[in-house]
Amino acid sequence: MADATVGSLREVFSGQVVARDGSGYDELRRSCVWNGDIDRRPWLIVQPRTPQDVAAAVRFAQDAGREVTVRGGGHNFSGSCIADDALMIDLGDMNAVQVDPGARRATCGGGASWAQLDAATQEHALGTPGGFISHTGVAGLTLGGGFGWLTRRAGLSCDNLISVEIVTADGTVRRASQDDNPDLFWAVRGGGGNFGIVTQFEFHLHDVGPLIQLGLSFWDLEYGPAALRVARDLEKTLPDAIAMFIAGINAPPAPFVPDQYKGAPGYAVLLVDHGAGDAYAHALSELRGSAPPQFVFDTPMPYVALQQMFDESAPWGIRAYEKAVSLVELSDEVIDVVARHLPAKASPMTFMPTFVLGGAYGRRSDSETAFGGRRATRYVLNLAAVAPTPDLLEADREWVRRVWSDLVPLAEGTGSYVNFMTDLDHDRVLASYGADKYARLSRIKAQYDPDNVFHHNANIAPATE
Numbered sequence: 001m002a003d004a005t006v007g008s009l010r011e012v013f014s015g016q017v018v019a020r021d022g023s024g025y026d027e028l029r030r031s032c033v034w035n036g037d038i039d040r041r042p043w044l045i046v047q048p049r050t051p052q053d054v055a056a057a058v059r060f061a062q063d064a065g066r067e068v069t070v071r072g073g074g075h076n077f078s079g080s081c082i083a084d085d086a087l088m089i090d091l092g093d094m095n096a097v098q099v100d101p102g103a104r105r106a107t108c109g110g111g112a113s114w115a116q117l118d119a120a121t122q123e124h125a126l127g128t129p130g131g132f133i134s135h136t137g138v139a140g141l142t143l144g145g146g147f148g149w150l151t152r153r154a155g156l157s158c159d160n161l162i163s164v165e166i167v168t169a170d171g172t173v174r175r176a177s178q179d180d181n182p183d184l185f186w187a188v189r190g191g192g193g194n195f196g197i198v199t200q201f202e203f204h205l206h207d208v209g210p211l212i213q214l215g216l217s218f219w220d221l222e223y224g225p226a227a228l229r230v231a232r233d234l235e236k237t238l239p240d241a242i243a244m245f246i247a248g249i250n251a252p253p254a255p256f257v258p259d260q261y262k263g264a265p266g267y268a269v270l271l272v273d274h275g276a277g278d279a280y281a282h283a284l285s286e287l288r289g290s291a292p293p294q295f296v297f298d299t300p301m302p303y304v305a306l307q308q309m310f311d312e313s314a315p316w317g318i319r320a321y322e323k324a325v326s327l328v329e330l331s332d333e334v335i336d337v338v339a340r341h342l343p344a345k346a347s348p349m350t351f352m353p354t355f356v357l358g359g360a361y362g363r364r365s366d367s368e369t370a371f372g373g374r375r376a377t378r379y380v381l382n383l384a385a386v387a388p389t390p391d392l393l394e395a396d397r398e399w400v401r402r403v404w405s406d407l408v409p410l411a412e413g414t415g416s417y418v419n420f421m422t423d424l425d426h427d428r429v430l431a432s433y434g435a436d437k438y439a440r441l442s443r444i445k446a447q448y449d450p451d452n453v454f455h456h457n458a459n460i461a462p463a464t465e
């Protein structure tokens with residue numbers, strides 16, 4: 001029965017269809033998901049090449065009574081792109097990128113990675129805000145919001161969307177922009193994969209690089225907390241053209257790290273100059289003058305290299321778990337909690353990346369997009385357990401939960417960035433969006449996906465009235 005059904009899909013589908021007993025199934029189901037802690041067996045994996053393929057797969061799954069999961073880049077910690085016994089739509093083959101430098105626009109397929117989009121836009125010294133790891137998918141990151149090295153200059157990834165082509169639950173291929181289906185366009189800018197499968201993104205581009213200047217400063221466990229206080233005060237004075245990133249992290253075994261600090265836990269503050277002129281040198285000397293680091297690293301580098309700089313810290317197939325909090329201020333109390341817990345993590349790869357927002361991000365209004373966070377938020381502090389073995393992951397999963405519990409009373413509640421949730425529980429999704437935004441998203445969900453076909457995500461339940 002199942003085979004006959006799958007045969008009918010193959011007749012209308014131009015991409016690959018891989019069944020459980022098909023060759024390459026096991027390799028594919030494992031390699032499609034970044035988090036090595038996820039081990040799931042979908043009913044069918046389909047790899048569309050066209051929006052019509054995607055539409056056929058969406059209709060087919062519903063006719064066959066199967067759940068649907070959607071894979072862009074496979075990076076989500078929760079493994080939401082893959083589920084036992086579901087039909088997985090893997091967009092990896094739909095990754096073409098086109099750049100129109102004159103119009104300062106780029107389009108990319110729903111399965112493109114940031115490495116692919118950055119490489120194409122940087123040929124013209126252009127770019128749009130993406131994340132910190134180049135093998136992350138453009139799709140999941142953008143649909144949930146998306147922040148990285150360009151966020152203080154140009155906002156979130158979703159702030160820079162011009163339009164999307166999207167296949168909705170009824171199998172219709174639609175366009176959404178400010179002029180076409182504007183409600184749907186509002187919802188996909190932050191509402192995640194709830195509203196359909198995006199087969200093409202169109203982004204606004206900015207002048208970026210191609211060379212940027214990086215300044216990394218590192219302090220050990222003793223001196224780090226004082227440095228964080230200096231960085232916090234400095235952040236308030238930075239122009240938009242300087243990006244800041246803070247991490248509780250073990251120093252890498254890189255050539256620029258003195259031998260005695262290789263692998264040592266501590267704190268890094270990274271400043272990136274996107275064209276701030278003298279303000280950049282001034283910011284570096286303020287930081288380092290007030291809190292002398294144990295070592296520093298200053299270098300010009302191509303923007304595409306900056307985008308790949310952390311790739312090795314998050315290799316494909318590593319085991320991982322995360323939780324995050326949103327903060328208006330990196331208060332002394334928050335720094336104390338961080339300093340108390342950082343030495344107790346078990347895995348050397350586990351770290352606390354802290355995303356510094358502000359700038360252009362903060363000048364948007366909360367209601368402009370569906371993004372599940374407030375524009376007053378200045379820091380998203382992520383607790384990322386990253387481990388090579390199950391035992392280390394288990395230890396640091398508990399560590400993440402302990403640190404998170406201590407931070408929540410100092411944060412903007414239990415909600416935070418929906419893309420940083422390994423446990424996709426309803427209360428935290430609701431808290432992230434807030435009651436009003438969630439209610440508006442629910443109404444739009446009821447219009448485009450009344451049966452909640454797309455529910456393997458930070459789910460918005462369709463409104464019932």
Ligand SMILES: Cc1cc2nc3c(=O)[nH]c(=O)nc-3n(C[C@H](O)[C@H](O)[C@H](O)COP(=O)(O)OP(=O)(O)OC[C@H]3O[C@@H](n4cnc5c(N)ncnc54)[C@H](O)[C@@H]3O)c2cc1C
Binds near residue numbers: 146
């Ligand atoms: C190591 C690491 C570093 C990260 N760094 C950053 C960062 O710097 N900044 C940041 O903002 N985030 C960051 N993230 C979080 C990232 O934004 C999310 O994990 C995001 O979901 C990844 O998107 P993806 O397409 O790769 O994921 P997938 O796992 O493929 O997809 C996640 C979900 O997105 C939806 N989805 C995917 N593709 C589509 C599509 N084409 N149409 C509709 N829905 C779709 C589906 O609901 C799917 O379940 C990081 C994650 C990791 C693991």
